[in-house]
Amino acid sequence: MTPRLRRLENHPDQWLQVRPAGLYCVPGDFYIDPHRKVDRAVITHGHADHARAGHGHVLTSPETAAIMRVRYGKNCAGTFQELSSGAWVDHFGVRVGLVPAGHVLGSCQIVLEFGGWRVVASGDYKRASDPTSADFEVAPCDVFITEATFGLPVFVHERAEDEIAKLLASLQTFPNRTHVMAAYSLGKAQRLIAELRAAGYDMPIYLHKAHQRLCELYEEFGVPLGPLRRVESATATALKGGVVLAPPSASREGWAEALTEPLNCAASGWMRIRKRAQQSRAELPLVISDHADWPDLIRTIHDTGAEEVWVTHGREDALVYYCQTQGLRGRALALIGREEEPE
């Protein structure tokens, strides 16, 4: 049997479609990360633009299911089907498996096998090590569906420990200023805490109420975060020279206004670009991201051995162009409803 001949039939173009609700698998009758309510959804990870409430049936990792229940309530989906990474299910002739994506706790790539083809929908992913998330695993495939949040060669992230060292150095230079780190509540906050702990920072870290429940959940899943306190009940004196994690929107709250000379920090891949860092008005912009940087995007494409790469969201042009220079078929999937970087 010559694979080429076989492959002209059942090409994924024919059974994976972009529909208004998102990426749809025709024979399996399910969507991947739909941004509207659907009957059947397979979810890569718990960020709000990938995991929405109200689906009939959700297949996802146990961690993502738990995250969705915490964020949206127990009845946020009709039924949850939890699948551990490495396990497979058969559904209307489509084999579905989950493989760790390294993005946040519970994040997975979705492996689909149908008609002799193997497709991997990576969701969001990163290759850099992260104490709060299982490491990315390469899943060999024919078609690799990749994100491209940082799909330009200028996006080269720093090593998280080097960036955390900058934060620790800043705490030495400004021992009286509270370092307020803007961080979204799922993933970024816990990673920053864990990286601080790994660097030997053992003081209490102050959390905004928006972060508390998910931090507890991470600890329930065996990610130790060390001593945590609520920022709302801490005095300005206690916060002096300390580290606070809060959502970006919290800067007008009472505790924030009581701080004298707070030092605003931000951690994101966008901080790589000076103009963006200046616009963020953070005095300490750290280049730490939950997404793959350019070198890791192209490394991953090669690692999967895919002959075809579909680019879902971010800066598709450069990545599609790159695939073409490598003799791979590159194609931009126009998925709507994705935010710039849901960190």
Place this chain on the structure above:
Amino acid sequence: MKAFSTLIDRLTVTPAPQHQIALISDYLRQTPDPERGYALALLTGEMSLRMTRPAVIRALVEERTDAALLDMSLDYVGDLAETVSLLWPASKTNRAAPILSELVEALPQQASRRSKADFPATLAGWLDACEPSERFTLLRLMTGGSVRAGVPTSRVKAAAAALSATVGTAAVEEVWHALTPPYGDLFDWIEGLGLRPDTKGKPVFHPFMLGTEVGPETALNRAADSDWLVEYLWSGARVQWVQAGGVVRVFSRDGDDLSAAFPELTRPLPVDAVFDGQLTVHLRTEAGTELGTGEDLERRMRRKTMTPAVLRDRPARLKVFDILAADREDLRNLPLRDRRERLAEMAGIVEEQWLSLSPLLNPASVRELHQGLAGSIGAKGLIFKRGDRPYGGADPARQEGMKPGDDWLKWPRAALRFSAVLLYVQRVAGGSRADFSEFTLGAVTEDLDGPALVPIGKVSPAGLATEDLAHINAFAKEHTRERFGPVRSLEAGIVLDVCCERVERSARRKSGLRLITPRLLGLHQDVPWQQAVTLQSLLNLIA
């Protein structure tokens, strides 16, 4: 290099002066000589490491990257040095990133033709050994770009002084211009390992004597007291003219060397001297010479190269009012009356067109003089100086327990007062609810569709009462038209009571004018915005 580039990165995003000083002094404390000395020279602009042109850098990166990806990246980032710093392929090299001293050593070799041809390879080797942030700083340095991140030199000197418990900023400023990079003698002195660097016979900066602003009551009181002398308070830029050993320097208020921008003022006089005075720029027209605006002055200060046309059409003048040294004799401890005598003597032997003496005025007629200020050319007020006092610069040792400014009292010209419409508000980053950092004001113009608004200038919200700010904040919440980051444009509705020293014409601005030192006096409740000042009436105020 890493510590230096990290410092530059942080200075770029650190707004508060005291925090910038803390970052720089931390760096100076942790960095050995001569590395920190070269850093000091680069931060103050005393030294340039320019060795190549952007085209050379572009050619280097084009050899190493895909042309289409480079274009897409340049498009997104906008800056060549930054794009290259990020795109440059990481390479496994055992070499360490170059330190500043290494770059300084390489500088003189660039003069020879052979090394010029070899330079791209040298630069590529350095870039290979660097990380992105280091590459950016390196590339900026190599093309002669500034790495100063908008930090004034006085702040860098303050950071150096912060290494010492005893040496103050003013003392550092005073020796600064006698020193050269890498400033080993300066650090030795600051850190208590050496003597104060010798400044004898060198043209160095002397800390300025400062004045305080007073109202008419105090001013008239002083005028009646025979201990006090009266002069005009001149518009223009306060400078110090220093000649030592036949070499002339012109220093700004911050102690920056302006000599290159004003070559016509640097012809040596027959004897060395140090003058305190006011610098102005004039416009030569067919009708004669008239006083230039503050904008004309700033434009000349910023010039990097001088042309004969500029010297002919925009000549600079210096009005001197004090003398700090004459013929190598420090006069600062003499009473002002004696200094004025020495100044008059000196002015008598100097015949330079660019130099004139600020005259002493008759104290009996200060009231009339002050009322006549509007008609005088270049005077923005009167100043009263105590005749029996020495010249006390900002150096505490000289101040003899006096508050700065007690000996010189400024009575500025009555301010112009008008009402203007609030167009934009800018919030303090991370600040509290009613914390505005800047307001943009507008004046009324007549448009085809009726009255419209045109921006006339920015003003600090300081001076408004808390309840006025709360009112503006409540209004801003309901009536924001657009947001641009921390800036909001508002619907017309808030009318403010504004005063300013004067109005100058400005070709650069849409309104055609510039408000000089505007301040807010309060909020006009119940005044419709259409009744605020019109642009035409402000333009009519231009002297």
